Amino acid sequence: MCGIVGLVSSGPVNQQVYDALALLQHRGQDSTGIATAEGRVLHMTKAKGQVREAYRTRDMRSLLGTMGLGHVRYATRGTASSEEEAQPFYVNAPYGIILVHNGNLTNTRELTRELNDVDRRHLNTNSDTELLVNVLAHELQQQVLGNELFPEQVFAAISRVHERVEGSYAAIALIAGQGLLAFRDPFGIRPLVLGRRTSGLAGDEWVVASESLVLEAGDYEVVRDLAPGEAVFITPDGQMESRQCAANPRLIPCSFEYVYLARPDSVMNGISVYEARLRLGDRLANTIAQYAPTGNIDVVMPIPDSSRPAAMQVAQKLGIEYREGFYKNRYVGRTFIMPGQAERKRSVKQKLNAMSSEFRGKNILIVDDSIVRGTTSQEIVEMARAAGANEVTFTSAAPPVRYPHVYGINMPTSRELVAHGRKIPDIARELGADHLIYQEVADMQAAIVEGTDITELEMSCFTGDYVTGTVSPEYLEWVEANQNS
Numbered sequence: 001m002c003g004i005v006g007l008v009s010s011g012p013v014n015q016q017v018y019d020a021l022a023l024l025q026h027r028g029q030d031s032t033g034i035a036t037a038e039g040r041v042l043h044m045t046k047a048k049g050q051v052r053e054a055y056r057t058r059d060m061r062s063l064l065g066t067m068g069l070g071h072v073r074y075a076t077r078g079t080a081s082s083e084e085e086a087q088p089f090y091v092n093a094p095y096g097i098i099l100v101h102n103g104n105l106t107n108t109r110e111l112t113r114e115l116n117d118v119d120r121r122h123l124n125t126n127s128d129t130e131l132l133v134n135v136l137a138h139e140l141q142q143q144v145l146g147n148e149l150f151p152e153q154v155f156a157a158i159s160r161v162h163e164r165v166e167g168s169y170a171a172i173a174l175i176a177g178q179g180l181l182a183f184r185d186p187f188g189i190r191p192l193v194l195g196r197r198t199s200g201l202a203g204d205e206w207v208v209a210s211e212s213l214v215l216e217a218g219d220y221e222v223v224r225d226l227a228p229g230e231a232v233f234i235t236p237d238g239q240m241e242s243r244q245c246a247a248n249p250r251l252i253p254c255s256f257e258y259v260y261l262a263r264p265d266s267v268m269n270g271i272s273v274y275e276a277r278l279r280l281g282d283r284l285a286n287t288i289a290q291y292a293p294t295g296n297i298d299v300v301m302p303i304p305d306s307s308r309p310a311a312m313q314v315a316q317k318l319g320i321e322y323r324e325g326f327y328k329n330r331y332v333g334r335t336f337i338m339p340g341q342a343e344r345k346r347s348v349k350q351k352l353n354a355m356s357s358e359f360r361g362k363n364i365l366i367v368d369d370s371i372v373r374g375t376t377s378q379e380i381v382e383m384a385r386a387a388g389a390n391e392v393t394f395t396s397a398a399p400p401v402r403y404p405h406v407y408g409i410n411m412p413t414s415r416e417l418v419a420h421g422r423k424i425p426d427i428a429r430e431l432g433a434d435h436l437i438y439q440e441v442a443d444m445q446a447a448i449v450e451g452t453d454i455t456e457l458e459m460s461c462f463t464g465d466y467v468t469g470t471v472s473p474e475y476l477e478w479v480e481a482n483q484n485s
């Protein structure tokens with residue numbers, strides 16, 4: 001999963017893009033990039049690592065202009081360590097386009113063939129984002145008649161992009177001298193929200209971002225989430241036009257955003273992430289009460305950070321004391337989105353430590369938001385026991401992750417998932433827990449969508465049902481065979 005932001009402003013945008021990326025850091029830690037447009041001139045800088053270390057003062061000074069975009073990457077395709085695959089991606093025709101993308105394309109083999117053999121475009125990396133920007137450039141080229149680009153031409157090109165590209169994509173592009181374009185795939189799998197601020201411009205100042213917290217921090221008013229399939233085009237002087245460009249748009253947002261990825265203070269598709277996590281806790285508490293004797297449990301404990309809201313609700317609903325027994329080192333990033341299992345495993349120990357006074361002789365009920373590879377949970381159970389815990393009941397606010405996620409979360413192969421092909425008691429043994437309780441799929445769905453008119457969620461990693469056509473068993477085998485990290 002990645003974080004993206006785009007801005008059309010009345011003044012310099014470089015610092016605003018930087019600040020937004022720092023707020024989106026939890027969505028990707030592999031690499032980052034910023035691009036700006038100063039009239040027809042594009043500026044770009046990208047680097048490996050996190051936002052705070054990646055940019056030097058001289059980089060920031062060179063990012064001139066009043067339109068800009070930025071990216072924090074959590075690689076799902078290609079390699080996390082590759083600087084060539086860091087985003088944004090640039091193509092020089094038509095006009096000069098720079099694009100950032102959150103998501104993962106699933107028909108990459110077909111697109112690579114078409115772009116090479118039919119469109120005759122050069123591809124230099126294994127990144128699916130490079131495919132996306134080239135499809136967009138090719139389709140825009142088909143529309144272009146003169147020096148000026150009209151919104152109708154942009155929207156016609158995006159309709160073609162929707163026809164050709166499969167998978168998930170929330171994307172933002174700068175088109176040199178013309179404007180800023182943002183679009184969301186026809187299922188709205190990945191998030192994208194639009195905000196506005198009044199200014200001295202003929203039009204308003206605009207922002208598009210993965211999460212609403214960026215809008216709040218910059219004092220932007222939330223206009224709305226982009227609709228699935230919709231494209232928005234904003235000129236440098238702040239005139240905005242939008243159009244539905246997909247033939248059959250259907251909102252099916254990713255459930256994992258609410259479970260783990262997004263920051264709790266964001267609102268996505270009208271759903272507060274924090275409140276969704278509280279409701280996940282409520283429902284998990286009901287399941288725990290149904291399946292496990294809770295009479296002998298002394299304390300409920302979260303695994304910081306993401307499971308705190310759910311754990312608070314579990315404790316409250318079950319009437320058991322809530323205690324924080326794990327101290328988290330705030331200088332270590334999120335472990336799940338790190339590339340490579342060895343680094344993830346080392347980081348859990350670097351990140352969490354158990355305080356023995358909270359564990360000695362007690363029966364502990366641990367709540368995590370999800371169990372994916374089991375890296376965190378195994379270490380946690382070991383730490384709890386080493387700290388003197390008596391019985392350890394492990395619970396997950398999400399159902400078992402049994403299938404690969406191919407829409408922008410890096411869990412592409414089933415063999416690395418601890419729940420794949422295992423029954424619950426076997427998983428419990430694998431994790432070393434005395435009891436293991438997961439959320440039910442129907443409860444997760446109900447908890448997330450409660451109070452909205454959203455009827456479908458992208459839940460393939462829990463159910464094995466993929467919403468886009470190309471995801472066949474053969475495709476999953478191919479992904480597995482070509483996995484890089």
Ligand SMILES: O=P(O)(O)OC[C@H]1O[C@H](OP(=O)(O)OP(=O)(O)O)[C@H](O)[C@@H]1O
Nearest residue numbers: 305306334335336371372373374375376
């Ligand atoms: O089963 P696993 O493969 O270990 O993955 C699941 C864990 O990874 C995440 O934590 P992370 O440390 O990334 O971030 P957090 O601080 O937001 O909880 C998530 O919250 C789980 O704790």
Ligand SMILES: NC(=O)CC[C@H](N)C(=O)O
Nearest residue numbers: 001002075076077102103
């Ligand atoms: N997590 C993402 O959104 C990744 C975007 C893109 N697929 C990449 O690997 O760079």
Ligand SMILES: [Mg+2]
Nearest residue numbers: 303304305306
């Ligand atoms: Mg965690």
